Amino acid sequence: MEDFRSRVEAERAYLLRYASRQLRDRHAAEDAVQETLLAALAGEAAFAGRSNLRTWLTGILKHKIIDAIRRASREAPAPDPDTSDLESASFDRSGHWVDPPSAWPDPDASLEQSQFFAVLERCLERLPAKTAQAFMMREHLGFETADICKELGVTATHCWVLLYRARAALRECLQANWFQK
Amino acid sequence: MIFPSCKEVSHLVSQGLDRRLGLAERVRLRVHLAICDGCTNFKRQMEFLRRAVKKLESGNF
Numbered sequence: 001m002e003d004f005r006s007r008v009e010a011e012r013a014y015l016l017r018y019a020s021r022q023l024r025d026r027h028a029a030e031d032a033v034q035e036t037l038l039a040a041l042a043g044e045a046a047f048a049g050r051s052n053l054r055t056w057l058t059g060i061l062k063h064k065i066i067d068a069i070r071r072a073s074r075e076a077p078a079p080d081p082d083t084s085d086l087e088s089a090s091f092d093r094s095g096h097w098v099d100p101p102s103a104w105p106d107p108d109a110s111l112e113q114s115q116f117f118a119v120l121e122r123c124l125e126r127l128p129a130k131t132a133q134a135f136m137m138r139e140h141l142g143f144e145t146a147d148i149c150k151e152l153g154v155t156a157t158h159c160w161v162l163l164y165r166a167r168a169a170l171r172e173c174l175q176a177n178w179f180q181k
Numbered sequence: 182m183i184f185p186s187c188k189e190v191s192h193l194v195s196q197g198l199d200r201r202l203g204l205a206e207r208v209r210l211r212v213h214l215a216i217c218d219g220c221t222n223f224k225r226q227m228e229f230l231r232r233a234v235k236k237l238e239s240g241n242f
Contacts, residue, residue, distance in 0.1 A: 014240050017240075018238070018240075021237075054240065058238075090188075091186070091187065091188040094186065095186025095189060096187050097187050097219045097220075100187075100218065100219025100222070101219050101222040101226060102222060103218075103222050104222075104225075104226060104229070107225075107226075107229045108229075108232075110233075111232065111233060111242070112242075113242075114242050116233075116242075117233075117236070117237055117242050120233055120237055138199065139231065139238075140234070140238050144199075145199045145200060160196055163195060163196075163198075163199060164191075164192055164196075167195050167198075167227055167230060168191070168195075170230055171223070171226050171230065174230075
């Protein structure tokens with residue numbers, strides 16, 4: 001029991017980073033992690049026989065995060081202000097690239113470098129809150145777009161645009177801060 | 182439009198990560214990508230981004 005408790009506790013920092021990326025609110029992230037750790041300790045028997053503690057804890061945390069997102073979008077359903085500047089800066093009036101994306105040399109080598117992930121996290125932090133939330137719901141929580149729209153209280157079209165903006169902004173941020181021209 | 186702009190193609194590339202594109206959309210995308218290096222690079226970078234965020238999630242780096 002003591003051993004299980006300390007193994008669970010050792011994952012706290014990882015879980016907090018995970019929740020913070022998603023929720024963008026330190027207190028909400030800490031609450032979600034605390035609820036997760038309590039649920040895990042109460043449910044030790046449910047873990048028995050599973051191989052990966054982190055995966056199991058992350059599964060519990062995802063549900064807590066979804067609950068927190070639901071609460072937050074009920075309280076403050078206001079969308080991000082329009083940030084179409086990025087799009088208008090990337091394309092000319094006829095829809096051609098102003099600065100066409102150039103190939104990134106051996107990008108998969110970056111996936112072996114921890115500095116790359118530090119840059120990626122900083123790029124994620126720079127996204128507007130709603131944009132980041134839609135993106136992480138899609139990529140980390142595995143939501144379908146229809147469900148993201150519903151939870152965030154936005155139209156389907158707006159949802160596609162949020163995901164597009166997140167990806168385009170992350171691409172530009174990685175281009176500028178990691179894959180220098 | 183049979184010949185979509187790069188702007189439209191970049192949106193289709195992003196949506197292709199979230200839903201199954203229709204036949205007409207896939208054809209327009211393929212025709213455009215065959216002749217456009219900028220959009221081809223954009224598409225590869227979008228796919229790379231998905232892999233990178235998955236790995237970030239795992240915490241193993």
